[in-house]
Amino acid sequence: MPTISSEGSTPPALKPYQYRQTAESFGSDAERYERARPQYPQALVDRIAAAGPEVLDVGCGTGIAARQFQAAGCSVLGVEPDPRMAELARQFGVEAEVATFEDWEPAGREFDAVVAGQAWHWIDPVAGAAMAARVLRPGGRLAAFWHVFQLPPELAQAQAAVFRRVMPDSPFNADALPKRALDVYQAMFTKAADGMRAVGGFSAPEQWRFDWERSYSRDAWLDQLPTHGNLTRLPPDKLAQVLEGVGSAIDAMGGGFTMEYATVAVTATLTGPVSG
Template sequence: MPTKPREQPESAQPHQARQTAESFGTDAQRYDQARPGYPDGLVARIVAGSPGPDLLDVGCGTGIAARQFQAAGCAVLGIEPDARMADLAQARGLQVEVATFEAWEPAGRMFDALIAAQSWHWVDPAVGAAKAAQVLRPNGRLAIFGHVFEPPAEVAEPFAAAYRRVAPDSPFSNQPAQRPLQTYRAGYAQIADRIRETERFNDLEQWQFDWKQSYTRDQWLNLLPTTGGLTRLRPDQLTEILGAVGDAIDALGGRFTMHYTTLATTAVRAGTP
């Protein structure tokens, strides 16, 4: 998700919430199996708008996005702070270096594109765009993107109620059941502002891809524990929340359709070294 997602508490600066940021590897296999990929049109547009095939994936996780770019002909290097996620990505054929983007040492390497899929909010905004400019070749493409996925009210509201009940002291319990798309668009506009402030990028654009996916009860209950609000809960808390959500999906006939929006902020590295 984008800036201020359900992946991190509203009360913290996302990049400072390191325990949550590095909790997704708790069940890396589930994360890799349950999380959705990215629209083919987004991948194609990034590849077409890059001057070459060398791509850096910041916060690559288990390599979900990276594998799509590899399939599109890119040579991908991933950076991932969680060794558990990196191990799985490496087992799937991705070259990964374990580090935060802020601490990562490029050692003179340059790239034609830099992507961050569902991960840029974990990067210190005072560092991220400027460092991206340092490692991109002239005319290289920066693309920061993520999914907005708000379940229908019939699923979202029982989830929020159960979360408030079992984890009232969690900062996540203060979040509304659903938030408008404009909230997420505003987050990507803030990312664009940070990129613009570096004065090292041109052609800033906001992209949007709308799509949908159907989930059965079991499929959604498999994905839900991979989200940041749940990765650090006790097993009994997680069981109660999943039970409430499962009952809600059962009441809908055992499945529902999720309307996804994938948002992106992109820019082109200025054409001088």
């Protein structure tokens, strides 16, 4: 999950998918990831599943989205670069192959939908769209989607201050001032859409938005926070400082808060041959 207060922008020298060590670090605590990360709106799952029953889940992680598509009646294959995450997905009944999507070998297999939950920013958007076009059936859908979360203003300010204090040199900490979440994420949505356009063969990309809320206790948010990309490789002593500082801020708010979420999908269907 990109983190608004610390991953809203990255240094111009590198794009998110070029931070391979971070992209493949989430399995360092795969059980926490599985436990703490939220599911996706059922309306999103149902709308994508309407494309057909065979789904390829890119960057499937522990299989959170994959299992939702399975519950909707789909057959799902996951592709995941981190073997620790893939192994946990398999334990939950998701078939998962270990590879980066750009280098994955489809071996002639085709799908009705290619999806990526919280993962497409770790993939080269043009190479990823080209691979999706390669494995989609005509009329199949590519859908990359993200949870855009908006912390309450007082917590956003406090959390950003903790990040700047504890990890001032983090490459993902270039812009630690909290902003309107959707404004920060829009650049990422645009890159995903531009990748689909660059490949050709896709319909004009659309954005689908699903709004929802979730209440967090202090413990629940501190359980999820270490699964965010800017913290997965943080040394234990520094992570403890982050959790202490953010926990104190939540205590000052009464011990909990309500998070506003917008789950946004960037999506297009395969309508013709790709460029090149």
